[in-house]
Amino acid sequence: MTSLKPILSHIDNIPSTPGKFKPEKSPLHYLHHRLRLHTTLPRITLWTLVFLAFIFLFFFLSPPYTAAPRRGLRTTATYFGSGWENQVKASAKPRSRSGHTVLVTGAAGFVGSHASVALKHRGDGVVGLDNFNSYYEVSLKKARKSHLLDRAGVFIVDGDINDAVLLRKLFGIVHFTHVLHLAAQAGVRYAMVNPSSYIKSNVDGFVNLLEVSKSVNPQPAIVWASSSSVYGLNSKVPFSEKDRTDQPASLYAATKKAGEEIAHTYNHIYGLSITGLRFFTVYGPWGRPDMAYFFFTKDILKRRTISVFEGPDHATVSRDFTYIDDILKGCLSALDTAKKSTGSGGKKKGEAQFRIINLGNTSPVSVNKLVSILEKLLKVKAKKKVVLMPRNGDVPFTHANITLARKQLGYRPTTDLETGLQKFVKWYLDYYGGKKKGSW
Numbered sequence: 001m002t003s004l005k006p007i008l009s010h011i012d013n014i015p016s017t018p019g020k021f022k023p024e025k026s027p028l029h030y031l032h033h034r035l036r037l038h039t040t041l042p043r044i045t046l047w048t049l050v051f052l053a054f055i056f057l058f059f060f061l062s063p064p065y066t067a068a069p070r071r072g073l074r075t076t077a078t079y080f081g082s083g084w085e086n087q088v089k090a091s092a093k094p095r096s097r098s099g100h101t102v103l104v105t106g107a108a109g110f111v112g113s114h115a116s117v118a119l120k121h122r123g124d125g126v127v128g129l130d131n132f133n134s135y136y137e138v139s140l141k142k143a144r145k146s147h148l149l150d151r152a153g154v155f156i157v158d159g160d161i162n163d164a165v166l167l168r169k170l171f172g173i174v175h176f177t178h179v180l181h182l183a184a185q186a187g188v189r190y191a192m193v194n195p196s197s198y199i200k201s202n203v204d205g206f207v208n209l210l211e212v213s214k215s216v217n218p219q220p221a222i223v224w225a226s227s228s229s230v231y232g233l234n235s236k237v238p239f240s241e242k243d244r245t246d247q248p249a250s251l252y253a254a255t256k257k258a259g260e261e262i263a264h265t266y267n268h269i270y271g272l273s274i275t276g277l278r279f280f281t282v283y284g285p286w287g288r289p290d291m292a293y294f295f296f297t298k299d300i301l302k303r304r305t306i307s308v309f310e311g312p313d314h315a316t317v318s319r320d321f322t323y324i325d326d327i328l329k330g331c332l333s334a335l336d337t338a339k340k341s342t343g344s345g346g347k348k349k350g351e352a353q354f355r356i357i358n359l360g361n362t363s364p365v366s367v368n369k370l371v372s373i374l375e376k377l378l379k380v381k382a383k384k385k386v387v388l389m390p391r392n393g394d395v396p397f398t399h400a401n402i403t404l405a406r407k408q409l410g411y412r413p414t415t416d417l418e419t420g421l422q423k424f425v426k427w428y429l430d431y432y433g434g435k436k437k438g439s440w
């Protein structure tokens with residue numbers, strides 16, 4: 001290794017005090033000095049170059065620093081642009097002055113896509129938001145998205161409810177009168193597989209949405225999807241909103257119940273008008289492939305064995321299956337009857353509306369019956385295996401009391417399970433019949 005001494009040696013010749021430098025007189029000395037300079041200069045140049053090369057390598061060739069992206073979140077900068085803003089604004093425009101302007105979260109989901117189309121068709125302005133996560137077939141969500149744009153002119157922003165920058169941006173360019181919040185991590189059994197996804201969407205995401213909603217001016221009214229699962233182990237039938245909901249049987253149910261409590265807090269502190277709708281096992285065309293009626297259909301057609309759950313002592317397991325069109329009527333009516341939020345600039349100005357309402361069918365059907373209807377519609381005998389309901393979050397039965405929904409929303413479900421499944425099976429065969437099209 002080269003010693004640093006020769007390089008530093010010329011420094012010895014520089015006087016420490018200015019003005020004290022005296023040129024040496026001997027020509028030999030001058031010659032010697034010039035020779036030293038000649039040999040020292042290239043060395044200085046060499047070491048300067050080495051130093052600069054080191055700096056170059058360090059600063060320019062090392063990978064650029066980027067903050068690690070949060071899983072599932074895209075950088076918000078990619079959303080914004082004049083083309084993007086124009087699409088959002090066009091989609092948000094109601095047909096008449098009296099129409100609502102609604103932000104629908106989970107718009108590429110089952111209920112969200114139906115609700116977006118229904119709102120847009122009746123003249124409201126709608127902007128969708130969905131993160132297109134892979135909990136189930138992303139292609140189905142994308143197909144719903146195309147339908148929304150092509151058939152109804154609803155634009156879905158590809159983004160996450162946890163993305164506060166994006167939400168603020170949306171509220172900055174559109175004055176949303178209402179939020180229909182349907183984005184969630186759904187499914188009872190999957191909560192044992194991926195518990196954190198429930199906290200991320202149903203708790204963190206909801207809080208983020210409420211934070212942004214409470215701080216905009218004017219605040220929107222919020223209608224959101226809670227769940228029949230909050231009744232958990234409640235055995236008093238039919239389930240009334242007054243019944244206890246402190247015995248959840250799954251983490252999914254616990255996060256929905258937490259959502260109800262969180263909603264109350266934001267209503268109380270900030271004057272947000274909030275309506276929580278407890279959906280009872282919603283089914284229908286464009287439904288969710290993780291739900292029993294959906295994958296039973298698929299498995300029956302593929303001649304695969306299905307597991308039919310039963311309770312202890314062969315007790316039947318049943319659900320208050322509710323058809324999508326009935327749920328939609330309830331959602332739209334909840335938006336129409338929602339009172340305005342009272343807060344502004346993050347401050348409450350008066351009491352605001354707070355509601356929790358069941359949306360069910362009031363007519364529970366056993367899983368056995370569900371299977372026999374599907375067998376009839378599909379014209380295929382199911383291969384069944386009856387198994388004891390595993391302890392994975394399922395509850396033995398649900399049954400909605402809809403008195404409050406009737407009073408508050410004029411809600412009257414009209415579709416029985418057989419009629420609803422007939423429409424579902426028609427759509428299913430159409431959609432999976434090769435073309436992945438399916439009518440709306």
Ligand SMILES: O=C(O)[C@H]1O[C@H](OP(=O)(O)OP(=O)(O)OC[C@H]2O[C@@H](n3ccc(=O)[nH]c3=O)[C@H](O)[C@@H]2O)[C@H](O)[C@@H](O)[C@H]1O
Pocket residue numbers: 186187188226227228229230279280281282290291292293307308309310317318319367389394395396
């Ligand atoms: O109302 C809700 O709040 C919830 O409804 C829905 O949950 P659930 O009512 O449990 O529907 P779903 O899974 O279709 O099971 C239906 C029936 O089939 C039985 N079931 C299920 C699976 C199986 O393999 N065998 C079986 O018998 C099972 O025991 C059950 O009796 C939503 O998924 C959920 O997100 C939430 O919205």
